[in-house]
Amino acid sequence: MATTAIRALLSGADDLQVSIYCQPVSKLLQGAIDNFTMKSKGMLIKNQFRAESVRVDTDAIALDLGAVLGGKVRLMRPTEAIASVVLLEEDINRSFEAELVTKKLQGISLAEFEELDRPSETASFTGTRIELLDDNHIRLRTQITFEQSGETGEVAFTARMGVVEQRRLVLEEPVFEDDSPQAQKLGQIFVDQFNRMMDLDKFNLDGVILRIHRLRVRNRQLIFEGRAKINHFPEPRKR
Incomplete structure (x- = not known):
C-alpha cells in the first residue's frame, strides 16, 4: 500500500522500492513504524523533473490506523527523514x-x-x-x-x-x-x-519541507544530501 501511495504522487519511476521496519511486528497494530525507507531510480515529478536516484530514510512514524484500514496513509504527527537526491547533467x-x-x-x-x-x-x-x-x-x-x-x-x-x-x-x-x-x-x-x-520552498511537495545540508558535483552528477520534514503525505495527484 505504501508503494502504491507514493507512486500516486509521481508521474513515473523506473524502479521504486519501499521497506518498512517494525520490531516487534505487533506495533503495526497500533500504527507504529520504526523506520520507513524509499529508494527510487528514474523518478519523474510533474512529467518534467527527473531524478536519477532518490533515497529517503525516515525516523519513527505514527500512522492513523483507521486511515490505513481505509487505504490511505495519514500521519498522526510530523516525522523527519534523511534524504539523498542524485541529478544527472542531462536531466538538469x-x-x-x-x-x-x-x-x-x-x-x-x-x-x-x-x-x-x-x-x-x-x-x-x-x-x-x-x-x-x-x-x-x-x-x-x-x-x-x-x-x-x-x-x-x-x-x-x-x-x-x-x-x-x-x-x-x-x-x-x-x-x-x-x-x-x-x-x-x-x-x-x-x-x-x-x-x-531556485528556492526549494517553491518546489516542495504538499506537506514536505526539504533542507539541503550538503551539495557536491561528481562524475557529471549533482548530489544533494539533507533532511525532509514530513507534516503529512501529499494527496495523490489527479490523473
Missing part, C-alpha cells in the same frame, strides 16, 4: 525546458539597469545548458532575447554552486567569458534570476 538541462522554469526566465524587466539603456524592454533566456565541472563548479550558456526589439545574444560563464539557508541553490562567484561591461551585466541578470528561482 531538460528541466530548463519545463514550463515551470521557462516562464520564470521570460519577461524580465530591464528598467532598473540604467547602464543597458533599455528602460522599456524586457528580456528572456532560452536554450540554457549546464555542464557540471569539478569542485562544485558549473559552466553555463544561455541565449538572451530582448523581447521588444528582437535582438539576441549569448551569455556564458562559469560559477560555483552553493546553498544558502539550506533551501536556496545559488550560483556564486561567476566568471563571464565576455568581459565587456554590458555582457557582464546581462550575465548577472541571469544569475540573479536563477538565484531567486
